[in-house]
Amino acid sequence: MADPKLHHYVPQFYLRRFTDSAERLWVWDRTNDRVFRTQPKAVAAESNFYTLPQLVDHGHSPMEMEKQFADLEGQAAAITGQWLDWVRCGHPGDSLPMPEENREAISLFLALQSLRTADARAILVAFSALRGYQAESEEDARALHAAVLWDDELVSAYADRMSRCTWLFALNLTSIPFVTSDNPLAFRTSDSRAWVKPGNLGRDAYVVYPLAPDVIMYCYPDEGVWRDSNVSRFDCQISPVLMTEGMVQSENSAQVFMASRFIASSRKSFSLEREFLKTMGVDPNAPSIAE
Template sequence: MADPKLHHYVPQFYLRRFTDSAERLWAWDKTSDRVFRTQPKAVAAESNFYQLPQLIEHGHNPLEMEKQFADLEGQVSAITGQWLDWVRSGHPGDSLPMPAVNREIISQFLALQSLRTADARAILVAFSALQHGYQAESEEDVRSLHAAVLWDDALISSYADRVSRCTWLFALNLTPSPFVTSDNPLAFRTSDNRAWVKPGNLGKDAYVVYPLAPDVIMYCYPDEGVWRNSNISRFDCRISPVLMTEGMVQSENSAQVFMASRFVISSQNSFSSEREFLKMIEEDPDVPPTVE
């Protein structure tokens, strides 16, 4: 079998969960305001995104990173597939079975997902230039810099440990409006629920918002800051007792507009509220994107 040339920084198994009845998804390019229908394999990917030719010099597979992601994604697909079944058939307050090994796998996946995207790569290159004066002179330099972060065991382990210690809460969306996702799907919200922030601006109180499917979303509340003394931990690995409203769904969807490099992705051809949110933050880019 030929090595894959199109490398996904958002997994195909995940994108397939946002397809319509014809197994196609709708993508809105926020940079050009263009909507098109496509297949999961055609978005959130770039040619040879994880290829590292320098590994050949040491006798290694230049696609080793892509292979490692594929192995992890197979496990995550099975685990989160069970979660979706349980949330959809469960009731508010129900607990989801969570073996320690599954929590470890998902924590690692979420840590890597936040760092593996094209947006994360661009931020990393800009940060390295600003803080360390490092100028990437070629695409291979950019890939190498990104790989150094993704293969930094201490960094990824520390990030994954923080995710693992979070309170994991799941909410079911029964409204006509689906959750959307994007080419940079892991979002971060301030503890007062007023703004979305990029990873570089994270405070201790920021929590993760991650849509798992059009009808299920996951929240990760950190074991620090304002959350440490709250009662949120009693909901760990439970279905939220709060019923989602369309307004709440639109609020969560605004995260994907803010986080997306280019593409916001949905199971429906309907992006009116997402367009309105983008217009709002473009009119005053110096103001943090509020989500009330």
């Protein structure tokens, strides 16, 4: 069987959770202001995004990174699938079962999801240029990205930080679904007034990650302002706060801000997301935006 050439930096299992009744995604191309309907396999992917020909010289497959992601995604799909069932059947304040091995797997998955996207690669290339290294080609950018993704110390430290967060889940029973994007892990400042990119570099920023149109996950770090708060007592619980339409719209604005280009939804309309984009000014990729 031939190796797949189209590599997803947002997993297909995840995108399938945002499809409509016909198992298609509605996608808004933020750059060209165009809405189209497509299959999950056609979004958040690039040809040979993780292919590393130089690995052949060391006796490895050039597809090694893509294969490792596929293994981790299988675990994440099963674990988060259970979470969705529990949250949908549970009640505010209920605790979700969380074996340590599941927490470790999802912590690694979330850390890598933040680091593996096209947007993360672009930011890395820009930072490297500021430090004197200019990626002259796509191959250079790919190799630079791979060096970060395969930095065990860096990735392990980031995954450990995710594991030590307080994980809180909220159910959306409003008529407005959560949307997602080609860069779905969002970061919000501790005062909840701004989205930040890359938020994984800040002490106080917390993670907002839609799991499905009706379920969202929050990860609050155990440092900064959160260390002295009471949020840790809600770890692995269903939030006692009921989502309102305004709250859902606010979380959806994160996906507009974080996206490299594409926002995906189970519905056709992106009118609210378009309105938020107008508030972001002339540069939709600015490092932060106030609500």
